[in-house]
Amino acid sequence: MNTTRSKELFSRAQETIPGGVNSPVRAFRSVGADPIFIKKATGSTITDVDGNDYIDYVGSWGPMILGHCHPQIVDAVKSALALGSSFGAPTELEVTLAEMVVDAVPSIEMVRMVSSGTEATMSAIRLARGYTGRDKILKFSGCYHGHADSLLVKAGSGAATFGVPDSPGVPSDFAKHTLTAQYNDLHSVKSLVAENKNEIACIIVEPIAGNMGTVPPCEGFLEGLRTLCTEESIILIFDEVMTGFRVAYGGAQELYGITPDMTTLGKIIGGGLPVGAFGGKKEIMQILSPSGGVYQAGTLSGNPLAMTAGIETLKLLRQDGFYSRLEEKSRVLAEGIAVAARAASYPVYSTRVGSMFCSFFTSGEVHDWTTASACDTAAFSKFFRGMLNEGIYLAPSQFETAFVSIAHTAEEIQKTIVAAEKCFRAL
Numbered sequence: 001m002n003t004t005r006s007k008e009l010f011s012r013a014q015e016t017i018p019g020g021v022n023s024p025v026r027a028f029r030s031v032g033a034d035p036i037f038i039k040k041a042t043g044s045t046i047t048d049v050d051g052n053d054y055i056d057y058v059g060s061w062g063p064m065i066l067g068h069c070h071p072q073i074v075d076a077v078k079s080a081l082a083l084g085s086s087f088g089a090p091t092e093l094e095v096t097l098a099e100m101v102v103d104a105v106p107s108i109e110m111v112r113m114v115s116s117g118t119e120a121t122m123s124a125i126r127l128a129r130g131y132t133g134r135d136k137i138l139k140f141s142g143c144y145h146g147h148a149d150s151l152l153v154k155a156g157s158g159a160a161t162f163g164v165p166d167s168p169g170v171p172s173d174f175a176k177h178t179l180t181a182q183y184n185d186l187h188s189v190k191s192l193v194a195e196n197k198n199e200i201a202c203i204i205v206e207p208i209a210g211n212m213g214t215v216p217p218c219e220g221f222l223e224g225l226r227t228l229c230t231e232e233s234i235i236l237i238f239d240e241v242m243t244g245f246r247v248a249y250g251g252a253q254e255l256y257g258i259t260p261d262m263t264t265l266g267k268i269i270g271g272g273l274p275v276g277a278f279g280g281k282k283e284i285m286q287i288l289s290p291s292g293g294v295y296q297a298g299t300l301s302g303n304p305l306a307m308t309a310g311i312e313t314l315k316l317l318r319q320d321g322f323y324s325r326l327e328e329k330s331r332v333l334a335e336g337i338a339v340a341a342r343a344a345s346y347p348v349y350s351t352r353v354g355s356m357f358c359s360f361f362t363s364g365e366v367h368d369w370t371t372a373s374a375c376d377t378a379a380f381s382k383f384f385r386g387m388l389n390e391g392i393y394l395a396p397s398q399f400e401t402a403f404v405s406i407a408h409t410a411e412e413i414q415k416t417i418v419a420a421e422k423c424f425r426a427l
């Protein structure tokens with residue numbers, strides 16, 4: 001595969017952009033490869049600047065559930081652009097998307113739009129602190145909630161991939177308010193809550209962890225968090241930036257039937273444009289400025305192009321049978337890869353919820369960061385490079401989730417399974 005032009009661009013990029021990329025994991029550094037620079041994408045295919053095509057399972061890290069360049073979204077955004085790209089004043093589009101989100105997500109009675117998942121979680125936590133008058137927060141090792149200071153403590157995703165879960169630059173005075181428990185271990189949560197009685201403002205959790213690979217919640221884990229939070233007057237925040245509109249139209253909370261007090265969203269609600277959102281019970285949301293005193297704002301919040309892409313995406317997701325079709329494609333693919341690994345006699349632990357899936361390179365089970373971090377990342381890296389060479393674009397880290405879109409065809413899925421068997425055999 002010729003990647004000359006990508007290599008030239010990467011070397012140029014490193015002169016002016018730290019590490020040559022605007023978000024760390026894009027650098028492919030942990031998998032011993034150079035990044036490919038993208039020229040365009042359509043449907044499930046992404047094309048690099050050297051003209052190589054790849055079947056894309058990154059989907060811009062989650063937003064592209066419809067595949068790239070869906071004509072309905074492209075047309076709607078073009079029309080919106082002709083009316084102006086930003087006003088810094090309210091529009092009907094914001095009201096429409098807010099109503100759609102309130103209709104869709106069980107816990108959300110009111111919602112505010114921001115421009116990224118990081119802003120959504122950061123603002124949700126400020127609001128939880130403002131509402132409860134408490135300072136401490138509780139998160140889980142290996143979960144990632146964006147890069148706000150108090151959340152870069154035992155963080156997943158790129159922070160885990162590069163071995164900096166506790167980032168330099170975060171004052172210990174901030175980090176000391178963040179308690180960390182083990183995912184899927186209610187015991188660890190209960191003891192921290194008991195040790196910090198009446199001091200914890202919120203528990204923030206990925207209801208399906210997607211930033212240490214894909215780790216589904218064990219039976220009773222989310223229910224246990226819900227009960228504990230109610231008993232202790234702690235705000236339960238589901239960070240559904242990844243799972244919202246992904247595992248079901250109403251997110252993981254719809255799938256599992258557990259309603260948190262607040263929810264953060266991102267990725268899919270922006271249809272590929274920069275959007276995040278946080279919402280929850282009215283009595284909590286109303287203490288946000290200007291109806292209340294907790295301050296939060298944004299020049300481009302509720303941007304008309306982003307709102308348009310979000311509205312059109314949600315309309316398409318609401319169509320009959322969307323999630324069952326996506327489920328079936330994802331099942332065939334994830335099971336096919338698991339069978340391919342067995343056929344190649346290579347041990348992996350396969351996980352999947354809806355169109356999120358992962359192969360952990362380990363012979364044991366994975367339910368938390370301790371077991372995820374025990375995976376053979378060197379073997380994963382070799383597998384990743386092999387798959388890229390076969391024209392399959394996976395996330396360049398063991399500690400990430402693969403995403404299936406509705407645009408992936410049966411042929412592409414079969415091609416991926418055949419490539420996976422070849423790459424497992426080469427390990």
Ligand code: PMP
Pocket residue numbers: 061116117118119121144145146147157206210211239240241242266267276
């Ligand atoms: N929360 C979760 C669960 C995420 O997966 C991410 C991003 N992968 C974020 C928050 C942060 O979102 P953003 O990158 O848009 O700031």
